[in-house]
Amino acid sequence: xxxxxxxxxxxxxxxxxxxxxxxxVTVIMSxxxxxxxxxxxxxxxxxxxxxxxLEQGVAGGILPAxxxxxxxxxxxxxxxxxxxxxxxxFLTEYRQPSWLAKGTDTAIDLIFGVPxxxxxxxxxxxxxxxxxxxxxxxxxxxxMATAQSFFCASLMMAxxxxxxxxxSSQAAIIGVPNQQREASYALGKGRLxxxxxxxxxxxxxxxxxxxxxxxxxxxxxxxxxxxxxxxAVLQSPPDGWYLPWNLVDFLRSEGSTLTTYIYFSSxxxxxxxxxxxxxxxxxxxxxxxxxxxxxxxxxxxxIGKR
Amino acid sequence: xxxxxxPSNDPTDERAARQEWRHAHxxxxxxxxxxxxxxxxxxxxxxxxxxxxxxxxxxxxxxxxATPAAAQPTxxxxxxxxxxxxxxxxxxDLVLAIRxxxxxxxxxxxxxxxxxxxxxxxxxxxVGPSGCGKTTLLRSINRLTELAPTAxxxxxxxxxxxxxxxxxxxxxxxxxxxxxVFQQPNPFPMTIFDNVAFAxxxxxxxxxxxxxxxxxxxxxxxxxxLWDEVxxxxxxxALSLSGGQQQRLCIAxxxxxxxxxxxxxxxxxxxxxxxxxxxxxxxxxLAGSLTVVIVTHNLAQAKRIGDYAAYLLNGDVIEQGLxxxxxxxxxxxxxxxxxxxxxx
Numbered sequence: 001x002x003x004x005x006x007x008x009x010x011x012x013x014x015x016x017x018x019x020x021x022x023x024x025v026t027v028i029m030s031x032x033x034x035x036x037x038x039x040x041x042x043x044x045x046x047x048x049x050x051x052x053x054l055e056q057g058v059a060g061g062i063l064p065a066x067x068x069x070x071x072x073x074x075x076x077x078x079x080x081x082x083x084x085x086x087x088x089x090f091l092t093e094y095r096q097p098s099w100l101a102k103g104t105d106t107a108i109d110l111i112f113g114v115p116x117x118x119x120x121x122x123x124x125x126x127x128x129x130x131x132x133x134x135x136x137x138x139x140x141x142x143x144m145a146t147a148q149s150f151f152c153a154s155l156m157m158a159x160x161x162x163x164x165x166x167x168s169s170q171a172a173i174i175g176v177p178n179q180q181r182e183a184s185y186a187l188g189k190g191r192l193x194x195x196x197x198x199x200x201x202x203x204x205x206x207x208x209x210x211x212x213x214x215x216x217x218x219x220x221x222x223x224x225x226x227x228x229x230x231x232a233v234l235q236s237p238p239d240g241w242y243l244p245w246n247l248v249d250f251l252r253s254e255g256s257t258l259t260t261y262i263y264f265s266s267x268x269x270x271x272x273x274x275x276x277x278x279x280x281x282x283x284x285x286x287x288x289x290x291x292x293x294x295x296x297x298x299x300x301x302x303i304g305k306r
Numbered sequence: 307x308x309x310x311x312x313p314s315n316d317p318t319d320e321r322a323a324r325q326e327w328r329h330a331h332x333x334x335x336x337x338x339x340x341x342x343x344x345x346x347x348x349x350x351x352x353x354x355x356x357x358x359x360x361x362x363x364x365x366x367x368x369x370x371x372a373t374p375a376a377a378q379p380t381x382x383x384x385x386x387x388x389x390x391x392x393x394x395x396x397x398x399d400l401v402l403a404i405r406x407x408x409x410x411x412x413x414x415x416x417x418x419x420x421x422x423x424x425x426x427x428x429x430x431x432x433v434g435p436s437g438c439g440k441t442t443l444l445r446s447i448n449r450l451t452e453l454a455p456t457a458x459x460x461x462x463x464x465x466x467x468x469x470x471x472x473x474x475x476x477x478x479x480x481x482x483x484x485x486x487v488f489q490q491p492n493p494f495p496m497t498i499f500d501n502v503a504f505a506x507x508x509x510x511x512x513x514x515x516x517x518x519x520x521x522x523x524x525x526x527x528x529x530x531x532l533w534d535e536v537x538x539x540x541x542x543x544a545l546s547l548s549g550g551q552q553q554r555l556c557i558a559x560x561x562x563x564x565x566x567x568x569x570x571x572x573x574x575x576x577x578x579x580x581x582x583x584x585x586x587x588x589x590x591x592l593a594g595s596l597t598v599v600i601v602t603h604n605l606a607q608a609k610r611i612g613d614y615a616a617y618l619l620n621g622d623v624i625e626q627g628l629x630x631x632x633x634x635x636x637x638x639x640x641x642x643x644x645x646x647x648x649x650x
Contacts, residue, residue: 179492182450183556187505187563188482197504198494303495303543 032282039279062280064237065261076157076218084165092173112163117223127152148230150251157218164213172206208299212292222259230254233264258284394613395428401597407461416442418621429593431612432601438618440601444569448484485560486569491552493544498536501544505563530558550581570600586611609633617641
């Protein structure tokens with residue numbers, strides 16, 4: 001125990017800060033579990049919402065919303081991961097020309113800081129152009145598009161998933177010791193081979209953290225879903241949507257995610273059925289937790305046998 | 307500066323001891339060679355202590371054996387040929403010739419026109435106080451210096467008569483021909499096998515299989531004196547090895563690229579005395595089949611392993627030549643002060 005008063009105060013503050021955080025998280029989590037777990041059933045997870053019954057608090061299931069969340073995560077990250085990793089490598093290993101590097105840096109900060117609803121609005125303007133109707137569906141003969149589909153939403157989701165991937169990967173790449181790069185160069189390996197075989201593998205845990213944060217941002221976003229995916233909470237997906245040859249049609253259709261489902265069925269939304277809202281929130285939490293643990297585990301792969 | 311390990315100033319004692327050590331190594335490699343006729347650890351036979359009684363001057367080797375393309379040795383080296391002992395590699399056959407090398411970082415000149423000769427198959431020790439430019443010199447040879455964007459490099463470094471700074475130089479090929487071992491052991495965070503195979507795996511469409519790489523991996527691990535310790539654990543993380551083993555792994559990894567020259571930047575400074583001794587043994591074994599240019603802070607080490615030595619001070623070569631000459635009977639007062647431990 002430190003003897004000086006100022007030290008003691010400092011230590012006490014640090015303990016208190018940690019304690020408050022743990023208490024807050026515990027309260028929120030247990031509240032969610034307590035409220036939500038009763039709603040969870042096989043039916044809840046595997047059926048769609050029952051239109052008309054939502055008002056009475058018997059909401060049916062969350063399958064479309066759960067699938068919707070997974071789809072925007074997968075397709076959003078499918079764009080965000082390679083792009084983000086590329087940007088991170090450019091910003092750390094190349095940084096030439098420097099005006100481009102500085103511009104990219106600012107752009108990433110901007111994307112990180114601007115609320116997603118702004119991008120969603122912009123997306124609406126772009127994706128409603130007639131020549132982009134293949135991403136959603138045409139509106140009559142007006143030469144416009146609905147701009148509401150999994151494609152449109154995922155593309156914007158990629159944008160908000162990008163900054164954490166870039167920043168986290170960047171930090172991890174900088175953290176790869178220069179000695180290792182030099183050792184690789186000294187063995188006659190070029191820059192690209194060194195990046196591919198030494199730098200990126202060495203930065204894997206940090207890259208995984210970035211991906212996890214990106215997934216968290218996408219899974220938690222509501223504005224883009226409302227504007228670019230449609231508020232189709234009560235709408236069940238078309239029959240046979242899960243069949244591979246229906247995939248493109250399905251991705252061009254409107255849908256919902258867990259976040260919009262939660263909003264819709266919460267007392268604040270039209271559905272006004274708190275039970276399913278808590279249930280969906282619980283499921284969302286479990287999904288994110290599971291993805292986090294899986295990714296972090298994968299990235300910390302052990303080298304060789306014991 | 308650590309004290310020299312030989313309190314005796316009698317040059318004959320030390321030379322005899324040094325040759326005895328070499329002799330012992332020759333016998334070891336002879337034994338190995340007897341068991342395995344194609345054993346790559348076998349070094350070319352050198353004169354033994356018996357063959358060359360201490361104090362006897364060996365006949366100077368013929369200067370005409372020099373590669374025609376190679377640069378002429380510097381004056382001092384040429385002079386030292388008259389007292390050139392037979393077991394030391396021929397000073398007129400230069401694998402590396404550094405001429406007028408100037409290196410500056412952001413306009414601050416670190417090397418002011420350095421000339422160094424590295425005879426083929428020799429161990430060349432670069433000594434000098436901290437900040438004298440030894441490491442910069444070493445890193446300029448395999449062109450690592452230019453990784454720093456502020457570096458400007460002038461002068462010539464000839465590898466077999468070809469300037470490595472020529473426009474058309476294939477940088478990756480150059481760095482395979484001139485390997486490097488760093489101050490801190492820096493194995494990659496991979497398995498032992500993958501570390502060694504790193505230089506062998508090319509960017510070819512098909513990656514060579516593990517079994518096809520195995521003989522070569524075993525060969526270089528044997529040459530680096532690590533095989534017996536790791537042969538059952540090739541799939542273990544290289545970072546689980548001890549510091550000395552890691553450094554020998556780094557040497558093996560470098561040998562895998564089949565270099566003609568190995569640059570060593572204080573390779574033992576992070577190691578304990580026992581590991582240091584093993585690395586020194588290894589360097590002596592490797593010399594002959596390839597050339598070693600070693601920067602060392604440890605004068606005793608430079609004396610133990612160096613065939614030739616160059617003393618640098620503030621970016622200039624003060625003295626170079628046969629290691630014995632530089633360390634025991636230097637021409638310059640500055641060298642004399644340094645090797646006698648007065649500063650550094």
